[in-house]
Amino acid sequence: MGSKAALGRAALRHAASERGASYAAVALLSAALTLLLTSSTPQSTGSHGVASSVRMQHRRLGGGGDAADWMCKHQYAVTTWDRKRVPACDPALCTATPAPLKAPAKGSSAASRRWTPRDDDAYAAASPSVVGWLNDHQVRYVRVMTALQHQLGVFGAAGEIGVHHGKFFAVVAGNAAAAEPLVAIDLFEAQSENYDLSGSGSTANILYPEKLMSLMDATGIPRADVRLVSGNSLTLTASNFTSLGLPAWRMLSVDGGHSLETTLHDVNVAACTVRDGGIVIVDDWFNQEWTGVQEATYHATHALARLVPFMHGHNKIWMTTPSHASAYLDAARREFGCVDVHESRSSIGGSALCLLPE
Numbered sequence: 001m002g003s004k005a006a007l008g009r010a011a012l013r014h015a016a017s018e019r020g021a022s023y024a025a026v027a028l029l030s031a032a033l034t035l036l037l038t039s040s041t042p043q044s045t046g047s048h049g050v051a052s053s054v055r056m057q058h059r060r061l062g063g064g065g066d067a068a069d070w071m072c073k074h075q076y077a078v079t080t081w082d083r084k085r086v087p088a089c090d091p092a093l094c095t096a097t098p099a100p101l102k103a104p105a106k107g108s109s110a111a112s113r114r115w116t117p118r119d120d121d122a123y124a125a126a127s128p129s130v131v132g133w134l135n136d137h138q139v140r141y142v143r144v145m146t147a148l149q150h151q152l153g154v155f156g157a158a159g160e161i162g163v164h165h166g167k168f169f170a171v172v173a174g175n176a177a178a179a180e181p182l183v184a185i186d187l188f189e190a191q192s193e194n195y196d197l198s199g200s201g202s203t204a205n206i207l208y209p210e211k212l213m214s215l216m217d218a219t220g221i222p223r224a225d226v227r228l229v230s231g232n233s234l235t236l237t238a239s240n241f242t243s244l245g246l247p248a249w250r251m252l253s254v255d256g257g258h259s260l261e262t263t264l265h266d267v268n269v270a271a272c273t274v275r276d277g278g279i280v281i282v283d284d285w286f287n288q289e290w291t292g293v294q295e296a297t298y299h300a301t302h303a304l305a306r307l308v309p310f311m312h313g314h315n316k317i318w319m320t321t322p323s324h325a326s327a328y329l330d331a332a333r334r335e336f337g338c339v340d341v342h343e344s345r346s347s348i349g350g351s352a353l354c355l356l357p358e
């Protein structure tokens with residue numbers, strides 16, 4: 001797990017580099033965030049049986065009755081294979097709920113999509129050479145769902161935990177409205193903290209922030225519009241977002257560490273920082289090499305009941321708040337043509353789910 005000092009050093013290394021003034025500015029922002037980070041590092045749990053026996057321990061915690069205890073009431077304590085533990089009950093994770101962004105006037109430049117059709121083409125041309133994990137279907141899903149959110153007046157922050165070289169982040173950012181803050185969260189150079197080696201296929205190809213920013217340049221997104229947050233997502237809490245003056249998420253992709261521990265933490269933070277009608281997309285959710293992602297998603301949807309899945313396919317699951325789940329499910333059926341299976345065969349936690357076609 002990363003120490004605050006290590007995070008600060010990583011951010012300062014960015015600032016000390018000669019990558020240009022705007023890049024130094026975002027690095028300083030990262031350093032500022034580092035100082036704000038509150039510690040919620042998972043603790044060692046002592047002995048829970050022999051290391052060779054993989055034992056998961058789940059138990060519901062009691063918790064009090066007031067709003068500040070919302071997270072504690074619903075949180076599972078999860079002991080993972082290496083006996084690290086997701087913070088069992090950390091009210092600080094969820095108390096400072098970011099405010100929703102007010103919808104800009106319809107037709108104003110603030111409400112308009114960042115990418116022009118020319119930028120879409122530039123992304124399509126650049127994308128094959130960008131290291132990352134994405135297919136063309138996802139590009140369309142983001143465009144259609146973002147447009148629907150904006151039509152419904154749902155605006156907010158857009159970004160990703162685990163951006164790597166920005167292959168998916170660029171799509172989320174390019175479809176966002178001009179008024180919406182863009183946030184890119186990653187360990188970046190601090191790969192020694194990437195303990196489950198998520199996305200490690202290209203650690204030799206480091207300088208992630210510079211790769212990400214080159215893609216922004218190529219697709220017409222000003223570097224200054226992107227808030228780089230350099231650090232370990234396990235240290236993120238909702239109050240980090242409010243301290244940075246960020247609104248609640250309109251769209252957040254969760255694609256950082258893929259262990260049960262990290263995914264559960266990230267999805268929990270997402271659940272309490274997403275606005276009504278916001279969308280949380282979890283990557284690798286059906287990837288048999290990353291079973292922790294699926295387990296974490298079930299915990300978050302069942303235990304927290306704040307996020308309802310409405311569609312899945314092409315390795316990602318899409319979730320929203322209960323207020324908008326049926327509208328988004330209808331849109332998915334209409335726009336994407338779900339695979340025709342009976343609802344009883346395609347649901348999670350009792351909510352029908354669109355299985356996106358191949």
Ligand SMILES: C[S@@+](CC[C@H](N)C(=O)[O-])C[C@H]1O[C@@H](n2cnc3c(N)ncnc32)[C@H](O)[C@@H]1O
Nearest residue numbers: 132133162164167168186187199232233256257
């Ligand atoms: C699978 S890659 C992300 C791929 C990316 N979304 C794309 O579109 O190509 C995973 C990323 O998560 C980052 N990561 C892993 N663990 C993390 C953690 N605990 N906190 C923040 N980022 C993390 C890695 O540095 C890596 O860049």
